Amino acid sequence: MDAFFSYGFFQRALLAGLFVAIACAILGLFLILRRDAMIGHGLAHVTFGGVALGLFLNVLPLGAALAVAILASLAIMKLKEKAGLHGDTAIGIFSSVGMALGIVLATLAGRFNADLLSYLFGDILAIDVLEVGLSTVLAAVVVVVILANYRKLMYLTFDREAAKASGVKTAHLDVLLAVLTSVTVVLGMKVVGILLVAALLVIPAGAGLLLAASFKQALLFSSLVASLSVVLGLLAAFQLDLPASATVVLTSFLLFGVFFLLRRKKIS
């Protein structure tokens, strides 16, 4: 097994995967607590439109995806505020429109091919040095920004009005969360693909919440599940010759199951 860790591509996948998964887990915690667990799923679909736009315009697909995801997340936020829509309605609208536009653009660009599919299903083991560097740095930035604002974000997600009355700039934090979510979804796309990125945002954080008696514990447990999912998932992909995106997600679900059983034991 040690042999895997000595392969360059395995090391790169592990490094990028760990950073991105931890960023997803920590951010996911705030999204779940804001009752916004499906935003990742929705933005991922929008991101597909972004990737297709990049292919159509012949610019860096990741860059186009990032720009489109940020715009869409801000638009979802505004639509929720101004139109008085429930959050999931706005997400439902944007995710399907993003996907539909993606299909049109990719077809027009003549790029509806395996290249596009790699964005849908992720291909972490094929990640190159530049992408590793970019993903790792961006994921680290996401984590640092969240931790620097962690108490305010906690106050916002726990009791919005009291937070506002304590002088928390809630509107600014909403924008911050929207941007961080977009960045994280695009990063997650590289690891597990558009179709599975929501799993990284929801499953480790959900598992952490099962056992946490405090916010610190929730952060710790979620990060732990995220890290283990990446390490064990990549090893499983290698051993069983399966796509890493699927094994990482399934591993996280197994860990979720373990946490669920531990919780039942704790309660009884």
Place this chain on the structure above:
Amino acid sequence: MPVNKEREIIRVEGLSFQYGSIPVLEEVTFSVSQGDFVAILGPNGSGKTTLVKLILGLFRPAKGRVLLMEKPVEEFTAWSKIGYVPQKATHIDPLYPASAREVVAMALLSGRFAAGRWKKEEDRAVSLALERVGMIAFRNRPIGSLSGGQQQRVFIARAIVNAPELLFLDEPTAGVDAATQGLFYEMLHELNEEQRITIILVTHDIGIVNKHVTKVACLNQRLVFHGSHADFCQSEAFKTMLASGHLVSHTH
């Protein structure tokens, strides 16, 4: 009414507010001096909570203005001088993974990473606030595992952790048993008397607070009474509200 020489901590002038086309508050004018213990009374839907939210700048008025500590509320920034306990927090997620101490610490928004010396100071402030409300033994318990009355005390600890000058409480004893309510109002009395914290208490229940309240503002869209507690008991507003069953009286 005696002239109060203390600083005017809140001034509300000609305040009107509506939800869509439904008027909630009309032309409300009153002021609160430092050290007052004010009860805002009125039936459901009389605009009590809205008034508090307008004073705190959470809503924008249709007309009129609010001065907080002599500053227009839109320009007010010293939020750590104000504590706020929102209406019985039905919107609080019982599954939220925060311990009582973490809930209290939320209001400590120094903007610094809590580490080293700062962390010690913060821990001290949090412990002090929890002690004051009698919840120190529960500091590590998840907020969702506490009873309604205990949660409410934790929220009060959060509201006083910055040693505020002004404290707002919106129906703080809803769903809290009578014995706990008694202790609770004793605690508010202490905060008001000993710490000189100005208190604004929203309630529909005048009987239980009458020992401690110094001023009453009676709302029913308009301000129907504003003055001392003693005057209020003699007023037409009091009799009307009592007769219509809007106020629960515990006068023994």
